[in-house]
Amino acid sequence: MKISRSRCLILSFVLVCGLFPEVPADVEEASDGLSTDREPRWLTDIPATKEFIAAAEVAVIGFFQDLEIPIVSVFRSLVQQFQDVSFGISNHSEVLAHYNVTSSSICLFRLVDNEQLHLDAEEIENLDAAKLSRFIHTNNLHWVTEYSPMIAAGLFNTMVQTHLLLMINKASPEFEETMRRYQTTAKLFQGQILFVLVDTSKRENGKVVAYFKLKESQLPALAIYDSVDDKWDTLPITEVTVEKVQGFCEGFLSGALLRDHRAEEDPGKEEL
Incomplete structure (x- = not known):
């Protein structure tokens, strides 16, 4: 089989090898045994949300129209797993509209490259703690x-x-x-x-x-x-x-x- 041997592709393999290891047991469970010392910051208006994002190297915000959907408790449970990530949550219509959220969404904001990554309503419908943890781990880029x-x-x-x-x-x-x-x-x-x-x-x-x-x-x-x-x-x-x-x-x-x-x-x- 003949394939390209670009060193860039080799490097990507070298770096990404083992990309999806077993998720630690403490991540598999959404909330059992976790401390509740940390909670997501409640974001009640647009200025506060902008300030929150600007102050963090990596910020993850749950924009939820309905706070009773299962993903909300999963989202809140993961705060304990990522001490170097700022977590926020908002259900205010003005905030959601400002960030073009029409249903529910989880967004990761990175200061290092001004990137915004979104998980929309369809993607988070069946999202569990392990999958959400993997999404944050994968995209958690700092200075x-x-x-x-x-x-x-x-x-x-x-x-x-x-x-x-x-x-x-x-x-x-x-x-x-x-x-x-x-x-x-x-x-x-x-x-x-x-x-x-x-x-x-x-x-x-x-x-x-x-x-x-x-x-x-x-x-x-x-x-x-x-x-x-x-x-x-x-x-x-x-x-x-x-x-x-x-x-x-x-x-x-x-x-x-x-x-x-x-x-x-x-x-x-x-x-x-």
């Missing part, structure tokens, strides 16, 4: 998103084509300061580059490091790639600073660092 197989689908389901990966051991003493600088730089490239963290202490992440032809001795390192044009480059980096990361990103976006790695492929591997 810096830690890589996992489930998150990988969200990375490839965005209009932002350029992704930057920081490959570093989270247990390293410099990690906290490194992340602060990395996140600061991420805000400079909103809508241009998605910033990702790859924890190299996890054995399963070794395939991501290997894809970019990096050795353990070269870590920590940055890897940047265009998910459409199959261009990428790497930078081993002993100290992550805003200036270094910004320069690396700007060089890639300007084309100064672009390399077409398809030309490096072994012609003998074009057929499987």
Whole structure:
């Protein structure tokens, strides 16, 4: 069987491999055993809703005309599962009309790429906790998103084509300061580059490091790639600073660092 060996497609496989693992038992149940400390924010008018969305890296809002439908309790139960996501709920007609909701809908708003994802009334009619949890997990992209197989689908389901990966051991003493600088730089490239963290202490992440032809001795390192044009480059980096990361990103976006790695492929591997 002859197929294309585009490295971009290979990378998508590498990243998304294991995309749908078993959902943890605590997600399967909608509410049993969950703490009720957190609740969705009630959004009673348009200004409050806009402010709520603008203040969160990721916001999930349930727009419900009828608060008695089953999905409402499922939605509220998941608040405990996502401590880094802001949950809101509204049944006010003016708010629903402003967001073009004519029945009921669950919407996810991402600040990092100004994306809005919607589950409409037909999609949520038979939605359970596991499926809704998977939807949020998959699309939960922040200024810096830690890589996992489930998150990988969200990375490839965005209009932002350029992704930057920081490959570093989270247990390293410099990690906290490194992340602060990395996140600061991420805000400079909103809508241009998605910033990702790859924890190299996890054995399963070794395939991501290997894809970019990096050795353990070269870590920590940055890897940047265009998910459409199959261009990428790497930078081993002993100290992550805003200036270094910004320069690396700007060089890639300007084309100064672009390399077409398809030309490096072994012609003998074009057929499987």
